[in-house]
Amino acid sequence: MASTLRQACAGFRSGLDVPGSTSMLEQLRAAPSSLQIYAGCLCPSAGDSLRSGEDLEAFHALSGLQHVLLRRWDAIPSETRRHLRDWLLHLGLEGGPPGVAFQAPTQNAALAAAAAAWKRGWVEELERERGGNPNGGPEDAPNPYDPRAPSLPGPDSLIASLKALSHPTAFSSPDPAPAGRLIRANVFLASLVGEMSGGGRNKVNLGQTILFHKRAHEEFEAK
Numbered sequence: 001m002a003s004t005l006r007q008a009c010a011g012f013r014s015g016l017d018v019p020g021s022t023s024m025l026e027q028l029r030a031a032p033s034s035l036q037i038y039a040g041c042l043c044p045s046a047g048d049s050l051r052s053g054e055d056l057e058a059f060h061a062l063s064g065l066q067h068v069l070l071r072r073w074d075a076i077p078s079e080t081r082r083h084l085r086d087w088l089l090h091l092g093l094e095g096g097p098p099g100v101a102f103q104a105p106t107q108n109a110a111l112a113a114a115a116a117a118w119k120r121g122w123v124e125e126l127e128r129e130r131g132g133n134p135n136g137g138p139e140d141a142p143n144p145y146d147p148r149a150p151s152l153p154g155p156d157s158l159i160a161s162l163k164a165l166s167h168p169t170a171f172s173s174p175d176p177a178p179a180g181r182l183i184r185a186n187v188f189l190a191s192l193v194g195e196m197s198g199g200g201r202n203k204v205n206l207g208q209t210i211l212f213h214k215r216a217h218e219e220f221e222a223k
Helices: 002-014 018-030 034-042 055-071 078-094 104-129 155-165 177-197 210-222
Strands: none
Touching (some): 002 034, 018 055, 034 078, 055 078, 055 104, 078 104, 078 177, 104 155, 155 177
C-alpha cells in the first residue's frame, strides 16, 4: 500500500504531523503483511508502486523491508529470503526499478539492505555451497520481484557477479550505465565489508550472538 507511505511522508515533508507519520511507519512495520506491502511499493509489476520523485517514500519502503526481513528471517522461507536479497542488490545496482531513478541516498539504502541480508545468510549459504544444504538448494525460477534480477545462489556467485561488473567487456559501448553500476557495486562492497567487520549500522538488527558475527567475519575474510 504505497498510499500509506505517501501519507506518512506527506506529514514528514510538511512538518505538521511528524509524530503521526512516525506512528504510521511503526504500525506498518508491525503489520503481519508488511513484507508484501514494502515489496509491492517497490515492485515494478505492482499497480500502486512508487514513482520517480518519490525518493522519501522509497527510502522508507527500503528501510522497512530491511527491518522486517532481518527481524523475521527465520520465519521467512529461504527461497523468499534469497529472492529478496538478490532483488535488493539488483535495485541498488540498477539505481531503481524500471522507469524509476532513485537518488543516491535511496540507492545506498537498497545496497545497505542487500549487504545486511547477505551477512545474515552468509554462513548458511556457504554451508549449502559446500554440500551441507541446510535449507534446500537455490531456486532457478525467475525472481518474482523482478525477473531481471540475477540469481545469486551463494557467496561464490556474488563475488563472480561483482567481478564481472569491472571486466573490460562491460565498458565496450558508450552506454554510461556500466560505469554507474560499478560505482554502486563499490558502495555495496563497502557496506558488506562494514557489516562483516562489525562496523555496519545494521549489526544490532540481526539478533545474533557474538559467535555468529565472529564466524561470518572469518568466513568472509577467507573468501
